[in-house]
Amino acid sequence: MSSSSFLQVDIPFNQRHTCWFCGEPSNDYIDFPKSQKAIARLEHQPLALPACSECSKFQYKDDMLSIWSLRDHIKHALISKYAKHLGIGENWTEKELQESEFTGSLLGGFGESAWAMYEIAKERVSYKGWKLTINDLALDGYDDTSGFEFDGVRYLSVNTCIDYFVKATGLDRELLIGLIDIVSTDRFAYALRIAQLNKNVSNRERAEILDEIATQEAEQEEINSHTVQTELEITDVEEVVISGTTAPAFAIQWAITKNVKNLDDLCAIEDDYFDNFEHLGGPAAFMSYNGLQLYLEAREDTDWANENDPNSELW
Ligand SMILES: [Zn+2]
Incomplete structure (x- = not known):
């Protein structure tokens, strides 16, 4: 395919030589999409984006309709690849690491650089590339409003955030998803805490936990509606x-x-x-x-x- 089909995205001055996907130094470009066939279905113009040698090598299928899907895909690939590094920070605090005489067996040989490795991996996963434009014009069908923020980090979607914690802390994916279904993404932290306390669950235990939380939620809702009703009844009191x-x-x-x-x-x-x-x-x-x-x-x-x-x- 001729490289002229791909329009190079604008690159802010202070982001020269930066991978749009992860923020690492870039020495490569990703031409997106992969085939002529895919260009016809694409939601925006075919693009060329600066990428690091690692992000540019992740494999992806030819059925992606936008650069946002590809970015999501690459973030998932990074999360999988660096799950162990991410786990360091999600499972220990920096202070705990400093205080412990960590050994190879505890941290899989990461040694004293453990926290730094966690921070690098986390930064790459959380990195949100600059706003994409071509000759100062927004992309066709540009939509960057989606995403999910948790604990100060913006994830591309709730699924990416779930994926992040499942990979980094080894918790039970089905349990976490089930909990979020019950308590909603507004209370992601609560669902996450329960999932972290119950990492290795059997199918039966998972079902029991979900059942218990569903019951608790239903009871709380009843109390709330009762409280509202009581308040309504007695707001008209006169001295x-x-x-x-x-x-x-x-x-x-x-x-x-x-x-x-x-x-x-x-x-x-x-x-x-x-x-x-x-x-x-x-x-x-x-x-x-x-x-x-x-x-x-x-x-x-x-x-x-x-x-x-x-x-x-x-x-
Ligand atoms: Zn990269």
Whole structure:
């Protein structure tokens, strides 16, 4: 194929001689796609991108429709190749490494350069090449909005992020995916923590964990919806003034929430009240408590409660 079919992407001045895929020094180019047949299906112009000798040698199939798919593919290849290096940082902290007299058997012969090797591998995997343009014009069908950020690192997709942790820390892929399905990608850290605590699981154990988490989530959801409902019910509370003393709305709200129906009920949990409203200061807490007492006393008169209590519907 003639090399003129491929348009060289613009290269920012400070990125000269940099691999667009991993940020290492580049001494090669990748012509994308591989065949004339693939050009017809491509979502943008055929491109030539600077690449390091390693990234340019990864094999890929001829069915990729965009440079973003190829980048994803190369990142996956890097993650697989450097899984052991990545595992160093995901399994130990730098301090732990410094403090331990690490031996060849622990780190597979990485020795004192272990942390540096982790950092290099992590940087290459996280590296996000510059925005692609050709003669200052964006690529056709340019879309760089996708991606997934976790713990300060931008991954190309949730799958790349999952792949990263599976390869680096040897956790159970199916378990992690199952957990994310339940708790959603918003709580990736939570799913990851559970997966890291349960690395070597049997099919049965995996199913049990997923079952347990699903149940927990369902219960939490029920509690949340109940809380919202309770809050809704008692937001309309109005303060009540009896003989010049005010029973404030918050005190009445508290009594309703605590299922206090009369003076005896209130008396039984008087200490709770003062614990709860300690922040008001002694006199204010006492005044409000006194107002609540008078209000509950007034409510004992059914006629008054029905005709004059603005909160009669709430009790
Ligand atoms: Zn590279």
